[in-house]
Amino acid sequence: MDWIRLTHANPNLSGVNGRFLEVTYEELLKHNKKDDAWICLKGRVYNVTPYMDYHPGGVDELLRGVGKDATDLFNQVHKWVNFESMLEKCLIGKIVGPAVQIRKSSFPVPRIPFIKKLQRTDTTTxxxxxxxxxxxxxxxxxxxxxxxxxxxxxxxxxxxxxxxxxxxxxxxxxxxxxxxxxxxxxxxxxxxxxxxxxxxxxxxxxxxxxxxxxxxxxxxxxxxxxxxxxxxxxxxxxxxxxxxxxAESYSRSCTLVNKDSITHDITLFTFSLPPGSFMWVPIGHHVTLEHDVKGMKISRSYTPVIPALKADEDVSDGKTVHLMIKIYPEGALTPVLKTLEIGDKLDMKDTEGDFELSTLQRCRNLVLLAAGTGFTPMVRLLHWALFVSNQMSVKLMTFNKTVRDIIWKDELDQLQEDHSR
Structure with a gap:
């Protein structure tokens, strides 16, 4: 919270007097020291010099990414962190031009090509x-x-x-x-x-x-x-x-339209997208929720599910998103989600993820271990394997402290009876 207080007290920490600059890779490379540290994340350049002493991982960890494009490194360590909000006052500008070659031992800088602007035409384009x-x-x-x-x-x-x-x-x-x-x-x-x-x-x-x-x-x-x-x-x-x-992730304001208690600490939220929005979420991908908590935007990523494990449930019109979320009393965002009422709004960002369903096309035996990642990432995958692919043996193992913690126990028991392969 000390960092939040600092950003509130200092409206501009970029060091460029509020200007929005176009930064080349050559210029970025010059700012690679503790007392002069610039970093590129998703095409945006930030002055992280004032953030050095506030970085949870320490100064040395942050220095691994300065003077270069650290998008890959950031995604490996804490992809879920909303750096756009956290470093908003440190924004210098955007990266432009081709990447420069740096020594092999350094973190690789991706090549961002220049795309020519299109010319407008008067008729069909x-x-x-x-x-x-x-x-x-x-x-x-x-x-x-x-x-x-x-x-x-x-x-x-x-x-x-x-x-x-x-x-x-x-x-x-x-x-x-x-x-x-x-x-x-x-x-x-x-x-x-x-x-x-x-x-x-x-x-x-x-x-x-x-x-x-x-x-x-x-x-x-x-x-x-x-x-x-x-x-x-x-x-x-x-x-x-x-x-x-x-790619920059776009955020839209979504409305809570339904809220069901699944277990003593898990709730199924159904959000409706704005009238002008469509978003279909690929299996195995996630969306990020954002909400203002005590003056700071907090974001967390969740894997969308279907409202029930039935044959016709995973047919989306692109207008609603179902999220099954465990409420942590001491969590940063879930206590706020718990208090949401029907009609309340919060921001939902674009889908993200690397999983490709094509990797399972030749699979005949699918084993799902719902442990560290939980049950929710398995829901749509389980549905696809049973009702769409319909050609593989599926084994699901869930890890729960007590019987009352088992999500959709009755439905899973029924699936086991109906799909004994």
Whole structure:
């Protein structure tokens, strides 16, 4: 809390007088000492010199990441920490330009390519994202176009390479005229972000055509019969393909619509996304909840579940998210969640995760150990194995202190009886 008090007492700790700078890798590399420490996290550069004495892991641990892009290192150690809020007063600017080569023993700096801005056209727009070499995996090739009739405007996004667009890899947010679409393609995100030329209704349609590797978003015009001369103006990161670790996570305000007690200390929360938002969560991935607690944004990540272990439960419309959360009396966030009433709101960030369901396609025997990670990451995986794949033997072992701690005991007993393989 000392760090929180310091940030409240000092509105700017960046050392650049509140300016937002474009920082090259060469410049970042110069600031690699305890008394002059800059760090890059997810494309943003922070002056962490004043944070040195407050870092829980100590000065030496923090020094491992200064003067370089420390996104990978940060994700390995404490990915769940909301550094954007914690280091908000230390923000210097954004990283630009190509990465520089550093000695092999140092932490590797990823190469962030320069993406050319698109030119606006007066009618139907079709633009390709240029192919740029990436150190880790091939960069997907993506294009988009838009077309209209008297009442609708349709944006069509298409993968032109091997990567397939899947329903559960799509996030779309419409707020006023601001339309943001994020599509995951293997190890990358394609970002579409524009301010529309005219107003549209918040209710719209999102359709994925897997065989065509295509996503269509159909918007409804508020002014029927008005022809748009262009789609609108391009916003931050529009038409870019970015590595997963460098993508900024968007946050939306969600509403609690249901709250059920599962055990004495576990609650099933159901959140509804805003009218203009769609978010499908891939199996094995998580979302992050954010809430203001005593003047500081606290964030925790949770794996979405389904409301019941039944055959038709995992069919999502992209409008609701179910979270099964254990309440810790001394926790940072869960005591606040416990007090939420129906209709209360909190922020939910984009989906994150590395698990790919394709790794289990040839699996015939699946063993799930619900211990340290708990039961919730196993719920949708268990459902998929039993009701979708329907071709493997499944063994689930849960670890509980007492019988009353067992989540969905009756349902699990019924599943065991119905699916004895």
């Amino acid at each position: 079709s633009e390709d994202v240029p192919d740029i070499n990436e150190e880790t995996s091939p960069r997907p090739s993506v294009s988009y176009e838009w077309f209209q009739d008297d009442s609708t405007v349709t944006v069509s996004i298409q993968s032109k390479g091997d990567a397939v667009i899947e329903q559960d890899k799509v996030v779309a947010d419409l707020s006023g005229k601001d339309l943001r679409i994020r599509v995951r393609l293997e190890k990358y995100f394609f970002i579409f972000h524009v301010e529309l030329q005219e107003n549209v209704y918040s209710s719209y349609n999102v359709q994925v055509k897997c065989k065509l590797k295509c996503l269509e978003v159909q918007l409804v015009k508020e002014r029927n019969g008005v022809s748009w001369s262009s789609l609108g103006s391009f916003l931050a990161n529009h038409n870019q393909v970015v590595p997963l670790k460098n």
